[in-house]
Amino acid sequence: MNSLKTVALATFAFALFSCGGDQKSDSIPTASNTDTPAATEAPAGGADASAYDPKRGLGPHENVDVSKFDPAMAAAGKKIADVKCTSCHKPTDEKLVGPGWKGVTQRQTPEWIMNFISNPDPMIDVDPELQKQLELCLVRMPNQGLADSEAREILEYMREIDGAK
Template sequence: MKRLKILALSSLVLALVSCGGDKKESSIPTADSSATTTETTTTASSSASEYDPKRGLGKYDETNVDVSSFDPAMAAQGKAVADVKCISCHKTTDERLVGPGWKGVTERNTPHWIMNFISNPDPMIDVDPELQKQLELCLVRMPNQGLTDTEARNVLEYMREIDGAK
């Protein structure tokens, strides 16, 4: 019985550690910790007041995300990335798994909003009212999957394919 308890506890700890994300920040306080906290709070507050729900937060906007034509090769590469990093939580239908289904996502959001969200979800979850509603429904915060610019763009193209882009 004692071995079973140890095994169960070890499994729980391993699961929690493995789902922790790829955060590279140290939790060790430094002499500037209070300055960093104040700066982060100020940035979050100003981000919330300046937040554009059509664009999101991040480096992508209509000038650097071109979706004027559909690229099946990019969509195929996006599917390969999604199969590894996304599909364990998202279905390609409108059905919710852990996170919401992808069907219709490119009709509800702009391409640059999607790129900003999938490449760095944390700042947007903190300020976007729609994402906060999704969090209340799904109960799980989307982890940052560490997508490269190319991977994020390919996943967007795969999402466009799901929604009928040709």
Template structure:
């Protein structure tokens, strides 16, 4: 009897999760079809951040806060190495992308995935869209600082 109850509960949870994903994809179809890739700046991304001044020195306290947030919100899908988990690994991200791009992607992933050819290629590999974690601008800045620390900035 307990096994039946567990299986029924898992089945309901699986069904609910799969239906939620379908609803989200259907609701985003209009947004994706309206996206204009010609207006997209691949060096800055899509979002409100035009210029993020990170400075030469790492803010260690900010990086520590960023690691706490990343461990909670990001580590279930991303490793901090170059190894892929669900999403790509983070090693080298802060060297490859400008701070504006990273913060725009953290806070505004859906429009960027819809427009950025590199992100679309990653989506074909990973098969899972990065969810919007609804992180604040401050959270995104702290995660960016952690990414810089992860890439070896002292």
């Protein structure tokens, strides 16, 4: 019975803290700390708002080849998402902590998705749509420390959710 309580407590603690990894503060965002940074001040994390491309985002991913669907890559992406993403995101359009994933590959380019899930902070700091999303969700997406290959696998899983075959 004691080990059952220990397992239940550990599971609860993991679920409670799994999305809190890289947050900069414990406070709930307010209008004063979620506003778009002024053009004269550098956004947190060193992101340059003038370099932001709304089609690509900020980051190293420029040309992501999605010409062929890879079911093995999508399956690997689902496994990663089950560990790192599903405590905050559902594969439907339903909001959990963060927005649901259904339709994301139709709204955003593969490069934007890869750059965002690989390193969300610089994009949140400069993207007006992400800042609006932050106001709705009240939680910054934490950096999950994804390798490029993991981000690409998650993207393929997102494509599968949206009907890629």
